[in-house]
Amino acid sequence: MELKTDLFLGDSKKILKKLPDNSVDLIVTSPPYADQRKDTYGGISHDKYVEWFLPITKELFRVLKPTGTFILNIKEKVVNGERSTYVMELIIEMRKQGWFWTEEFIWHKKNCFPGKWPNRFRDAWERLLQFNKDKKFHMYQDEVMVPMGDWAKSRLKKLSETDKVRDNSKVGSGFGKNISNWLEREKAYPTNVLHLATECSNKNHSAAFPEELPEWFIKLFSKENDTILDPFMGSGTTIFMANRLKRHAIGIEIVREYYSMVKEQIEPVQLYLLESKENYEPIKSSGGYAVR
Numbered sequence: 001m002e003l004k005t006d007l008f009l010g011d012s013k014k015i016l017k018k019l020p021d022n023s024v025d026l027i028v029t030s031p032p033y034a035d036q037r038k039d040t041y042g043g044i045s046h047d048k049y050v051e052w053f054l055p056i057t058k059e060l061f062r063v064l065k066p067t068g069t070f071i072l073n074i075k076e077k078v079v080n081g082e083r084s085t086y087v088m089e090l091i092i093e094m095r096k097q098g099w100f101w102t103e104e105f106i107w108h109k110k111n112c113f114p115g116k117w118p119n120r121f122r123d124a125w126e127r128l129l130q131f132n133k134d135k136k137f138h139m140y141q142d143e144v145m146v147p148m149g150d151w152a153k154s155r156l157k158k159l160s161e162t163d164k165v166r167d168n169s170k171v172g173s174g175f176g177k178n179i180s181n182w183l184e185r186e187k188a189y190p191t192n193v194l195h196l197a198t199e200c201s202n203k204n205h206s207a208a209f210p211e212e213l214p215e216w217f218i219k220l221f222s223k224e225n226d227t228i229l230d231p232f233m234g235s236g237t238t239i240f241m242a243n244r245l246k247r248h249a250i251g252i253e254i255v256r257e258y259y260s261m262v263k264e265q266i267e268p269v270q271l272y273l274l275e276s277k278e279n280y281e282p283i284k285s286s287g288g289y290a291v292r
Contacts, residue, residue, distance in 0.1 A: 005243060005266050008252045009259040012231040015252050016059035024063045024250070025138070025226035028214045028238045030073035031056075046077060046084045050093055056231065057094050063229070067138045069221040070099070070131040073107070073209065081119070087127065094131060102137075103130040103192060107213060111197040128194070128217075143219040145187040214238040218245050236262035 008015045031053065032044065044052045060070060076087050091101055105128035115122040196210050214237055218228060228242035233251035239262060242249035253259040 004248060005239060006248075006250045007233070007239075007259065007263055007266070008250075009254070009256060010252070011254055012252045013055050013059065016056065016063060016231060019059075019063045019229075019250070021062055022065045023227060024229045025065055025068045025247075026218065026222045027060055027064060027068070027070040027229045027231070028073075028217050029071070029230045029232045030209060030234070031232045033075050033077065046079055046086045049086045050090045053090060054093055054097070057099070058097055060229075060231065061097055061099060061133060064133055066134045067136070068133065069102075069137055069139075069217075071105075071217045071221070072129045072131065073126060073213075074129065075123070075126045078120070091129065098133065099131040100133070100135060101129065102132045102135075104128070105130065106193045107209075108193055108195045109198050110195055128213075137221075138223075139221060140219065140223060141189055144190055144216055146190050148186060148188050209237060211237055211241055215241045215245070218242060218247060222247060233262060234258055236265070239266065 064070060074087055074090075076083050076085075078084070095101055107126045107128055109124050109126070112122060112124045194213065194216060196212050198210065214230075218238075218241055222228060224246040225248065227248045227250065228238065229250045229252075230236075230238040231252045233239060233253040235258060236251060239249045239251040243266065251262060253262070
C-alpha cells in the first residue's frame with residue numbers, strides 16, 4: 001500500500017465537509033487558543049470560542065471512525081483575574097454532540113520559562129483531551145511502554161504480603177494491584193502525564209509543539225497505514241510524524257505561509273487548494289496533484 005499525504009489550504013470548517021464519513025483513525029490537533037495568535041488566526045475571543053469550534057467538532061465527529069480517537073491540545077487563559085471556563089464549556093457541549101470525554105492527558109513542559117504574576121505563577125502544563133465516538137476504541141498500549149525506572153529498585157526490594165496478592169483499593173475505587181507481577185519486568189505502562197520540553201527549534205510558527213507529542217499519541221491510538229488528521233496543521237509536526245510512522249496523513253491549514261512551508265518539505269504529496277468558488281478539478285502538479 002502506497003502511503004500519501006493530503007494537504008488542504010483553507011478553512012477547516014469548509015474542507016472537513018469534503019472528507020468521507022468514518023474515514024479517519026486518529027485526529028491530533030492544537031487549534032488556536034482563545035484570544036491568541038491574533039496576527040495569524042484572528043484570535044477568537046474566549047466568550048465566542050465554543051460557538052466557533054462546535055461546527056468543527058461536529059465535522060470531526062462525522063469523519064472519525066467509531067474505533068478512532070480525537071486528541072485535542074488546548075489550554076485555558078486568565079480573564080479579569082480568574083481562569084476562563086471556555087475549555088470546560090467546550091467539553092460539556094461536545095458531550096452533547098455525542099462525544100465521550102474518555103481521558104485527559106497533561107503535557108508537562110519541562111523547559112518552560114520562569115516567571116510570576118502578582119497572584120499566580122507561570123503555567124508549566126497544557127491539556128490534551130481525549131474524545132471518542134464509542135467507549136470501545138483502538139488503543140495499542142504496549143507501543144508506548146517505558147523503562148521500569150529507579151523506583152523499582154526500592155519499591156520491589158522488600159514486598160509485603162499485601163503486595164503479593166491483588167489488593168483492592170482502600171479508597172473504594174474497585175481497582176486492585178499485585179505489585180509482585182512487576183518483579184521480572186523491564187518496562188511499565190506510562191502515566192497520563194507527558195514530560196516533554198517545548199519546541200525550541202525555529203519552525204517559523206508561533207506555537208509548534210515537540211515531535212514527541214503527536215508521535216506518542218500516533219503510536220498509542222493507531223497502527224501502520226491508518227489515517228491521521230490534523231485540521232489545524234500549523235508547522236506540520238503531526239503530519240511529519242504520521243509520515244515517519246508510515247501512516248496516511250491529512251493536514252488542513254488556513255494560513256498560506258504554513259501550508260506552503262509544509263508542502264515544500266513533503267514528497268510525494270496530494271495537494272488541495274480551496275478557492276472561493278470551491279471548484280475542484282484535478283490538475284498536474286510537481287508535488288502530486290493539486291485541486292483548485
